[in-house]
Structure formats: C-alpha cells, structure tokens
Amino acid sequence: MKYRSNLVSGIVSLILGIVCILVIPCQIGEDYSVTYGITSKTVPYAVAVLWIVCGLVLMFQSLIMKKEEVKVLDVRKEVKAAGYMAVLLAYAILFRKSFLLSTAFLGVVTLAFTGTKRKSFYAIVLVIVAVLYVLFAKVLHVQMP
Amino acid sequence: MGQVIAAALANLFTVQNLIFTNIGIFIGIIFGAIPGMNGNLAITVLLPFTFQMDTVPALLMLTAIFFGSNFGGSISAILINTPGTNAAAATLIDGYPMCKKGQPQRALDMALVASATGGLISAFCLLFFAPQISKIAITFGSPEYFALAIFGLSVIASVSGKSLVKGLISGGLGILLATAGIDSVSGLTRFTFGNLRLYNGIKMLAVLLGVYAIAQMIGRLNRTEEVVVSELKEIDKEDHITIKDVKKTMPTMLKSSFIGAFIGAIPGTGGAIASFLAYNEAKRCAKPGEEFGKGEIKGVAAPESANNGATAATLIPLLTLGIPGDVVAATLLGAFTMHGLVVGPKLFSSSGPVVYAVLIGCVISQLLMFFQGKYLLKVFVRITHIPQDLLTAILVVVCCAGAFAIGSSEMDVYVMLFFGGVAYLMQKVDFPPVPIVLGMVLGPTAEANLRNSLVMSGGSWSIFVRRPVCLAFIILTFVLIVLLKKGDTKQRKATDRFMKEEE
Structure with missing residues (x-):
C-alpha cells in the first residue's frame, strides 16, 4: 500500500x-x-x-x-507491528498485577514475534527477568508490583 | 580552585569508579559495534539503573558509554562495511577496503589509536575550556537564559533530517509534553486530564526510553536479515599496525582531532559531520601514492580521530551553557539532571568537585578505552554475533524494568510504552525523534525565563535586544540555523555520492 x-x-x-x-x-x-x-x-x-x-x-x-x-506500507509487517503494540497494551494492563509474570510474558512474546525457535533464548530471557526482579526488589529495594 | 581539584581527584580515584568506567566503555563499544544499536540507546537503557549509584561513578559510566560507542562504530564499519554509528560512516570508505585487502587488524588498530588520540585531545579541550566559558556564563540573567534556550532549540535545524518542518512539529511535541503537570510560575495544572499521577509532569526518561528503545525494538521485529560480522583472522603476523604507520598518520590524527573538537563544540553538529570534514581534509592534503577510497590508512585515521575528537567537546556547550549539542548530549543532560546536577553556567561553582571528577574521568576513559580496544578486540567482535532476536527481547524487558525504576511508578512504564508506539508511527512518516528531546529539555527553560524576563522589564520585549549577550545569542541563532542547514545539505550530498559510488 x-x-x-x-x-x-x-x-x-x-x-x-x-x-x-x-x-x-x-x-x-x-x-x-x-x-x-x-x-x-x-x-x-x-x-x-x-x-x-x-x-x-x-x-x-x-x-x-x-x-x-x-x-x-508493507501491510504484513505493519500487522505484525500492530499485533506487538497490542501485546504492549496487554503488558501495561498486566503490569499492575505482577512485574515478574507480566515481564516474563512480554519477553517470551517478543521472542515469539521475532520468530525464533531456540528454546535456550527463551530460557535466557526468563532468567534475565528473574535476575532483574531480584536486583530491583531485593538488592535495590524498589517496591515492585 | 586547588581545593576543588583536590576534592575532585579524591572523588575520582576509587576502585568503584575504575570498575564502572570500564563497564561503561565495554558496553559502549558493544552497542556501537552492533549495527542498529548505538551509544544513546545504551545510555538511555542503563540510565535508570544508575539512580542507586553515587553521582560520580554513574556519570563516569554513562560518559564512558558515549566514548566507547564511538570507537565501537568503527568495528562494524571496517569488518562488514556497515557503520555501527553515523559517526563511523566515513571510516568505512577506507576501512572496509583495508579489510578486503587482508588487513582488518591493521585497520582496527589504526581506528583504535586514532580514536584514543582524538578522544584525549577532546577531553583535554573539555577540561580546559569548559571552566573558562562557564566563568563568563555565570553572569547571565533570565533574558540571556531565554536567548540561550532559543539558541539551543535552533539545533533542531540540523537534527531534522530531510524536513525542517517535520523537525519543528517534533520539537513542538517535546515542548508540549514538558508543559504537562503543575506550572511552576502560576501554579496551574496543565494537561493532567484529571489524573493525579500527571501532576508531577511526564518524566523525560520515560519518553526517551519509549522514543529511542521501544520504537526501535518494534521496528526490529520485522528485520529478517542476519548481520554477520567477519571473524578476525587467526594471528597473521603481517596484519598489525606499525610504528611507521603511527608516525605517518600522526599529523593527520592531530589535525583531525582538533577539527573534531572544534566541530563538536558547536551545538547541532557532532561526530558525523566532523568525520566527513576531516576525511575530506586528509584527502585534500594527500601525498602522491596515497589512494583514498582504496584502503589508505590515513582514510581510517582521519575520520576516527575526528569523530572521537568531537565526543568530549560536545559536552562543552552542555556543561557550560546547558545546551545539548546533539542527541547523546541531550540524554546526558537528562542524566546529569537526574543525578542532581544543574547543568549550565552555575554548574562549576555549585558542583565543582563532582564536575571536575567527571571531566578528569573523561581523560582517563580514553586511556581505558585504548587498553580495552587493544586487549579485548576479539571479544568485542565475537559479542557482535549475539543474535538480534535475543538482543531485542532482552532490551525490551530491561527497558520495562528501567522505566519502573525511574520513580517506582507504573505511570512511567505506560508513558514509555505509549511513546514507543507513537515514535514508531512517527518513523513511518519521517518525523525525527531528536527534536522531541530538545523540546522537552529546552522548552521549560525558554518558557520560565521568558516570563521572568518580561517581569524584569515590565513587559517590554526590547530587553532581549538591549542586552548585548542576549542580542549576540539571537544573531548567533540565525547564523547557526543557516550554517547548519548548509552543512547538513553538504554532508547528505557527500554521503549520497559515496553510496552511489559504492553501488
């Protein structure tokens, strides 16, 4: 288009x-x-x-x-981008409930959007989310949702 | 003065500072080396994590990222013919042909030596000139600050890309965003839409994360091409820089470093313009037998000295006048402010020990960058192989955590996500993002000082032309806009010509 x-x-x-x-x-x-x-x-x-x-x-x-x-405008690409923005919206809603779960969800879905199938990447992202949570909540004493 | 320097040195030489400066350089080189990433993105993403750190190590780390990323840009320029940063665009003209001739290590070594030389000269210029300019600027009143803010906003002319009109629209958005919250002069609320969380305004860092990081990540989801970085060949005894190379290129490096430092100190310019100017100058002075464009070592030395020569010098107008000369400087302005330093004429008198510690730290950063580049080059090249999809996912989650950390508020996360989406849509119609930052930073300064000036003059606008410094800045604003547009067109033409030649 x-x-x-x-x-x-x-x-x-x-x-x-x-x-x-x-x-x-x-x-x-x-x-x-x-x-x-x-x-x-x-x-x-x-x-x-x-x-x-x-x-x-x-x-x-x-x-x-x-x-x-x-x-x-590559409609196929933009549909993907629009889909990802919808994911960001869902993340914004979920964020209030739990940082850990919502951010893990966002990380996993982002990887899925890139089309990667390597399970190790998903594991790395989940570990990073957990590390960030511990870093903020336990080390830096930031009150996380 | 002596006491301030002594306090600064005591602040500076700590193990913590050494570690964080090294981390900053390491991260900067990696972000600079990966095409599509840059130092500004690295600074933006890491800024929220520095809130818990002391001011000096935090600022040393962030400025070190800036310096490291400029050198990092040359790695991909030389190895894969893709500049990691705009400033490295001129480096690939001779860097990549050197790589093709089987001299990648020699080209990278040259880039490193030139970057360190340029960076050192630039850092010394910052160290010596910034305090002097600051002494003059300390006498400024509200009218001068207003004129300065307008002068700073004129930088929009150079960062607007193809369309100044679109740059103005983006700048307007930044100014409008900065007005949200309680007006400090009248006490009235503006654009809060009944939401108590907006009474404190929109946090600049949340907008920055959205505009630079999230928008970029949305765009990256559609990238399918694999970036493959050439491995450095196993030890080839002939492929390294020699003393003869350094001696041959030293005059070019020195001249280019000063060109870089001079250009960098002018708001709205930056490393990219400096490197093309220095490259052209080196080419103009070429001796018989020196074939620029075909793997000439001076063709790597000149742009690399110049683009690193521009780095620390970019901080001169930022620290002394509060004018961010380019986008990284605008982000660093946010960093300084968030760490409690008010950049501008009073910075040196109010926060002398901290500022001098950072300035001397800038000199030391260049030396550390040289040693990291010398001993860890192969590690950097390997790290640039990290798959883009993994990197995208990691950066998204880091940004979300970072946005929340700004003020322990979900609102900042929402702002980041919202402006990520907005900036992505803006990219589709070529709205430049940098003026948003300039507008957010300089808009409130201009507004507050305009109102104060009019109170001072009893409502007379002639105050802005009656005061000589003020008038000088107004004239400079017009001159800068004309020169920047001319320089920008020239640089774009040079880049287009080069790209055509490449095709």
Missing part, C-alpha cells in the same frame, strides 16, 4: 493542532497573576499554532509544489 509521507504528516499535524486548541481551555485554567501577555496557556497555544502552520506547509508542499516522498 502506498502513501504520501508529507501529505499524511501535514494532515496529522493539522488535526493535532486543532485538537490542541480545543483541549487547552478545558485543561489549563485562567491565570490571574501579572503575566505581561505570557500566561500558562501561551506556550501550548503557540505549539498548536505551530502544528497548524507546519501541517498546512506540508500539505502545500505535497499538493501544490509536488515535493513528496511516496512510501510503501
């Missing part, structure tokens, strides 16, 4: 800028101190405007100036 890098970036940047402008009033309160024009909202608004301007510039470059890089 082909896509135009500048055009996609431009649209994303424009949308982000607009969303940011809409979100700022709900997320940042009014500044009642002496501000000389620079309030807590100024920098976020400046970034939002920057995104909108940059988004428009990228779209202009793509559509009018035809300055564009066409990229190819």
